[in-house]
């Protein structure tokens with residue numbers, strides 16, 4: 001695997017994660033709890049979708065097909081997203097916990113990428129850092145308040161956290177060229193990112209009155225990065241591409 | 253059973269079909285919670301004044317700020333936002349707006365009404381003689 | 387001192403001391419082009435009609451996001467997907483702004499929401515029709531929003547301050563919706579054979595609901611005269627329908643699309659459009675609950691509120707002091 005392949009692998013998994021979670025979160029559009037929250041959640045889903053488009057554009061510069069083709073014509077095995085983002089939206093508790101776990105990881109990933117030796121990626125990270133920062137503020141405010149809200153809300157959040165935890169650890173599945181990315185100062189690597197993430201999210205979750213699953217039981221759910229997905233991804237993609245695939249060569 | 257089937261919603265929206273809804277329920281929604289409202293003030297750039305732009309419903313100021321950002325600053329250039337509970341705003345009454353009626357007439361407060369150049373000009377034209385000696 | 391508390395929904399708006407003097411002063415303010423603000427004295431009928439109108443408008447926004455929402459997970463390509471999300475988001479935002487404006491008159495958002503969900507209060511009839519294909523969502527975004535703009539621009543010159551302020555912002559965002567919708571329809575109409583067929587079929591489906599959109603011809607009545615004088619109602623249904631036809635039929639024909647009304651043509655003598663009266667019985671049936679999507683629309687809104695209930699309960703601040711918003 002050469003530099004470019006390693007870089008593509010990194011870009012694909014980031015872009016696919018953002019596309020799929022953006023798509024999932026867009027399912028709340030117009031159906032969310034509380035009008036103001038509906039508006040805010042839609043904005044963040046739009047941000048994710050926009051970020052993924054930018055990353056696909058970087059891939060395009062590296063010789064891959066254009067963003068629409070890449071996003072709207074691949075099947076599940078060709079996707080590199082983590083299982084966490086594929087899961088159905090569930091209740092608002094699960095959607096918020098996923099949003100919290102994913103967005104803090106993304107925030108730290110972007111922070112690390114701001115100094116990436118690969119300039120185009122560093123620029124994207126800098127450009128969208130503010131968006132992701134708002135997402136973490138939103139996520140943390142919610143998780144804190146529902147964690148402290150009442151027995152019902154704390155219970156739902158705890159249950160969702162327990163369910164999501166191993167999937168979240170799966171976001172940090174090591175790629176085939178971690179060393180190369182690290183040595184070339186392109187990215188700090190998944191292992192280092194996970195360490196930073198644990199350092200940030202554990203105290204925040206504890207402050208939110210939630211209990212982190214026992215460490216001995218942690219079992220990261222891998223596979224997404226290599227095209228092995230949950231049963232939820234292909235139906236999502238079939239739905240997402242339903243109109244586009246009427247005629248992929250048409251101008252929609 | 254037949255009635256149940258009739259009420260089952262068949263939606264074209266895949267998000268709705270997944271929710272397996274039934275229609276025909278006209279009962280009151282009891283216990284809809286009513287958050288307090290916050291008045292939102294938006295500053296478009298540093299140095300500019302904050303302007304009132306509307307309200308959000310929120311249980312506390314942290315949430316109100318999160319919501320104000322998306323409802324009132326998702327298109328506009330923005331430097332800063334304030335929120336304040338509507339219950340903390342005091343206002344004059346429109347019925348008493350006659351307390352403001354003479355305000356625009358108080359010309360002595362208006363710099364533009366001080367026009368000394370005419371007077372200086374006249375003074376110069378008459379050879380700068382005191383007025384009672386002309 | 388005026389109280390700023392919400393009005394008890396069970397209490398009838400009193401028509402306390404509507405003396406000829408107060409009514410004349412109120413009318414004079416409106417005639418002078420001044421706006422009425424929430425804290426002003428106003429006739430009970432003015433308050434009641436405005437609440438009804440703004441509330442129905444707000445419901446139309448929140449329910450109006452659903453037909454297009456049908457396609458939110460299936461929009462083809464990034465550009466369309468992002469724009470549709472932003473548009474649906476704006477519609478929810480419009481509901482938020484309009485419920486807020488209505489709240490200044492004393493009815494809480496929750497009471498309005500309850501009246502929507504239980505079918506006590508109406509919303510625009512057009513949203514009771516389904517968006518069968520992606521092309522329907524394009525036609526809605528272009529032409530339903532175009533109709534809404536005609537209506538909202540007229541209302542933005544009305545007499546109630548908070549409603550006008552909300553409409554100013556709304557009209558700005560609607561112009562994005564209109565452009566997005568037009569762009570979408572143009573792409574389909576100038577695209578492949580299949581795309582053209584889709585958009586023509588959608589146009590045909592939506593024509594009757596669009597003709598219904600502004601409502602039947604207004605009958606002259608003392609009631610509607612008063613509302614016109616108070617600048618609550620700003621233009622007649624027929625005038626708005628004619629304006630809409632004037633602006634958009636040429637644009638539709640320009641794309642080589644047809645409309646399912648053989649009588650449709652601009653009458654050079656009257657300067658007005660001739661058209662076949664749409665089926666007003668259907669209009670009445672649908673508005674009274676028997677349209678293709680009425681049950682779904684209300685059930686979906688009920689679901690959203692029900693899903694949100696535990697969330698709201700958990701974060702609610704019970705000590706909060708509740709007053710009507712100021713503006």
Ligand SMILES: [Fe+2]
Nearest residue numbers: 447476477480
């Ligand atoms: Fe709207």
Ligand SMILES: [Fe+2]
Nearest residue numbers: 450530531534
């Ligand atoms: Fe609309």
Ligand SMILES: [Fe+2]
Nearest residue numbers: 477531560563
């Ligand atoms: Fe609109």
